[in-house]
Amino acid sequence: MDTPSPAWMDADLRLFQDSIRRLFEKEFAPHEEKWRKQQHADRDVWRRAGSLGLLCVSIPEAYGGGGGNFAHEAIVASEQARAMVHGFSNNVHSAILAHYILNYGTQDQKRRWLPRMATGELVGAIAMSEPGAGSDLKSVRTTAMRDGGDYVLNGSKTFITNGLHADLICVVAKTDPSAGARGVSLLMVETRDLPGFRRGRLLEKLGQKSQDTAELFFDGARVPAGNLLGGEEGRGFGQLMQQLPRERLLIAVGAAATMRRAIDETVAYAGSREVFGQPLMALQNTRFKLAECETVATVAARFVDDCIARQLAGTLDLPTAAMAKWWVTQMNCQVIDECLQLHGGYGYMLEYPIARMYADARVGKIYGGSNEIMKEIIARGMAA
Numbered sequence: 001m002d003t004p005s006p007a008w009m010d011a012d013l014r015l016f017q018d019s020i021r022r023l024f025e026k027e028f029a030p031h032e033e034k035w036r037k038q039q040h041a042d043r044d045v046w047r048r049a050g051s052l053g054l055l056c057v058s059i060p061e062a063y064g065g066g067g068g069n070f071a072h073e074a075i076v077a078s079e080q081a082r083a084m085v086h087g088f089s090n091n092v093h094s095a096i097l098a099h100y101i102l103n104y105g106t107q108d109q110k111r112r113w114l115p116r117m118a119t120g121e122l123v124g125a126i127a128m129s130e131p132g133a134g135s136d137l138k139s140v141r142t143t144a145m146r147d148g149g150d151y152v153l154n155g156s157k158t159f160i161t162n163g164l165h166a167d168l169i170c171v172v173a174k175t176d177p178s179a180g181a182r183g184v185s186l187l188m189v190e191t192r193d194l195p196g197f198r199r200g201r202l203l204e205k206l207g208q209k210s211q212d213t214a215e216l217f218f219d220g221a222r223v224p225a226g227n228l229l230g231g232e233e234g235r236g237f238g239q240l241m242q243q244l245p246r247e248r249l250l251i252a253v254g255a256a257a258t259m260r261r262a263i264d265e266t267v268a269y270a271g272s273r274e275v276f277g278q279p280l281m282a283l284q285n286t287r288f289k290l291a292e293c294e295t296v297a298t299v300a301a302r303f304v305d306d307c308i309a310r311q312l313a314g315t316l317d318l319p320t321a322a323m324a325k326w327w328v329t330q331m332n333c334q335v336i337d338e339c340l341q342l343h344g345g346y347g348y349m350l351e352y353p354i355a356r357m358y359a360d361a362r363v364g365k366i367y368g369g370s371n372e373i374m375k376e377i378i379a380r381g382m383a384a
C-alpha cells in the first residue's frame, strides 16, 4: 500500500532514503546470516559503514559527520530496521553516543572522538545497565573515584550493545556514591589496551542475534580525568534524561518500519499461498486481519512522523516520546504475531523473515527504558 510522504520529508530526503535503502539491502543484509551464526558482525563492517557515509549522519561536518539533522538519522534508523540489519547498532553509535559528545563534550572531546566515530575507526557503546540496576539507574554501583589526574573505575555492566567491538564506551558511574542521582557522571572510556578493563561473555539472545551484546568489567581501570564528559562531575543523570526522548523516538521509528515490512511480507505470502483451492488472501479472515494490521501500522507511522516533526522543531517532550516508544513497540509485536499466524508453520521457520522479526521485535518493549517505565513517565505528566 502507498504511504503518504510525511510533512518533514522533502525531495532531497527522499533521494537520501532511496540511497540508504539500497546500501542496507546490498551491502549489509546479505551478511546477516553469517553474523547471526557467530553472534556478532565482523569488525570491518564499521569501517565500511563509515566509508559509505552511514555513520554520524546528523553530526556537523566540522566534526567529520554528515551534516544532516534528525530527519537523516530517522531515515537511517528506519531503513536499517526495514532491511533487518542488526549486526551493528548505528543507533547507539551515531544517534545516541555521538550526540552525547556533541551536546555535552568539551571542544577537545568533540575533536578527539567524533571524526573517528564517523569513519568507524572508533566504535561506540553506552554502558548504563548493571546486573543489579536497569530501570533504576540511580542505583548503579559502578564507581569512578578521582585519584590524581585519573578516575579509577570499578564495577560491572551488562547487556551492552556493541559491547564486543566498542573502543569508546560512555560509562555511567558514581563519582560521589553518597549523592544519589547528583553523584552520577558519564566517563568516556577508551578501551584499547586499557589495563583493568575486560569484556565478559557475548550474551546469547532470543533475537537480534547478529548484534553483539556483552558484559563489561572494570577492575581499577584508570581513565584520564579529561575523559569526564563535559568536564564537570555530577551532571550524568541530567545528561542521560535530556537525551532519552530522542533515543526512545528512534526505537519507535525502527518499530514502525518493521511493522511495515511485516505486513508487506505477509501480503506477498498470502497472495502466493494456496489453501483449499484458493489464495490465502481470498479468505475473509486473512483480509480482515491484514486490514487491522494495516490500520494499526498507518496510525503508528503517522504518530511517529508527528514525533519526528516535533523533534526537528525541538518540541518533543519526555511523555510524548514515551508514548511513541511503548505504543509502537507494543503494536509492532502484536502486528508481527498476527502476520506470523497467517504464515502457518512457515511463520515458525527462521528462514522466513517473519519468524526472525517475531524474535527481534520483542526487545523493543524492554530496552531504552521498559514499557512499564514509559507508562510511569506518561502518568507522572498527568498527575494533578
Ligand SMILES: Cc1cc2nc3c(=O)[nH]c(=O)nc-3n(C[C@H](O)[C@H](O)[C@H](O)COP(=O)(O)OP(=O)(O)OC[C@H]3O[C@@H](n4cnc5c(N)ncnc54)[C@H](O)[C@@H]3O)c2cc1C
Binding pocket: 092, 126, 127, 128, 129, 132, 133, 134, 135, 136, 158, 159, 160, 161, 162, 205, 213, 363, 366, 367, 368, 369, 370, 371, 372, 373, 376
Ligand atoms: C538486547 C538488549 C540490549 C541492551 N542494550 C543496552 C545498552 O547498550 N546499554 C545499556 O546500558 N543497557 C542496555 N540494555 C539494558 C536495558 O536497557 C534494560 O534491560 C532495561 O532498562 C530494563 O532493565 P532490567 O533488565 O534491569 O530490568 P528491571 O529494571 O529489573 O525490570 C524488571 C521488570 O520490572 C519492571 N519495572 C521495573 N521498575 C518498575 C517500576 N518502577 N514500575 C513498574 N514496573 C517496573 C520492568 O518494566 C520489567 O518488566 C539492553 C537490554 C537488552 C535486552
